[in-house]
Amino acid sequence: MRRSRPLLGTFVDISIEDDLLEANSIFQIVFGRIEDISNKLSFHNPASELSIFNSSEKSECLTISEDFAVVLKTSLEISAHTGGVFNPAIAPILQAHGTLPKLFQTEFKSVNESVRFIDNFKIEILNSVCLDFGGIAKGYAVDQACFLLKKFGVKNALVNAGGDIRAIGDKAQKIQIRHPVHPEKIAFTLNLKEKSIATSLCRNSFRGQLNSSIVNGVSGEPCYNNESVTIVHNSCMIADALSKVAFLLPKMQLETLLEIYNATLFVTETSVEKSYLSRSSTLCQAPLD
């Protein structure tokens, strides 16, 4: 059985392969959990936990939910591993570009200099900062959905939140990766078994303007190119976050990052005449014709 709901700004598609009488109830509960995460971490929702955080002042201390804590802690960790290139505090830049609505008046700064954990669920705001978890929250929601499905005894399933995907079970699932420039074409396919993938690209059209939500968290510069990157990892949250920085890091630093997280990278490049698929094991390019 397969269901889809509009959540997290996109469509969340859940397939359960098992033949279960209670499948309808399971879908309802799992979508409910995703909606709960979306409500907490939404930049657009003025009542969300994230919006409360974004409205807070320097020196304020906040008690946060487990969902917020996990996503923030992971963001700080990846930010540290990437020298600040992964930075959820780029929201002011995304606001200026129109990718995010102009809801908060804050300057762009580093997340690691702006918030610290006092204990597991309490944080101190060191500098007034505006966060957006668009680069990691979908992946986190997919992981949580899969944990819940397993808790209900589901053996084989797939959760797809706008292209952030996790497969659970023995059955390999066929995943089609869109061409970054021609979305009606499929660039390549992967068979996924008990793994997650996330794909990011630098171009997206917003009200006719070319925008990029791939922004260097140190320089504030957006990245524009015709590539897409697909990260494969156990965790969809990690895959999601790493896919946002793969464009921005020099080769050596990227290889180190992939090794730290034991992640695999696929790059789909397009040039004038040939298109390439490269794999992280060698980062060499093989032409596809």
Place this chain on the structure above:
Amino acid sequence: MLPALITVASEQSFFIEKSFAITYLTLEEAQATLAPNANLQKIDLAISEEKIEQIEDYSGISFNKEGLQIWRASSGNFFIVDNVRGKHEYITYAVVLNSLGALQGLEILEYREAYGDEVRREAWRDQFKQKKIDNNLELNENIINISGATISCSQITKGIRRLLSLHNLVLKNLS
């Protein structure tokens, strides 16, 4: 060598998917899921141009009476099937609104994507009016799980606003 759990199924790529459709629920399944035992009676919607204009103003999208199917339950709830369209996406969905117009349930019934000349073909468009799939059209029925450019759900959000407005202006006043 790639780890055993990850295999590239096909490197001969860049094949074109002209269109694909995913059916999540049939109409009957959607009614059973969202409005079980509801004793649904179909409504023939009569609506003035003035009301249509108000709904379009509120929702930000055009009002398409042909794409709408409305049933009323004995409880006073409404079960509605509607369609929204993005640049390349066409989505059929169902909602339940209670007698006060609050959203009680939502399910996507069908999601379709098409590019190029396909979307301009009369037959491709007409299938959605008739809620039937014409087997002569090029629909890819293979299992589709796609990663890549994110499809926004903003159109369906506007569609729901359209239905909430319809309830407020028309449905709640039906005898």
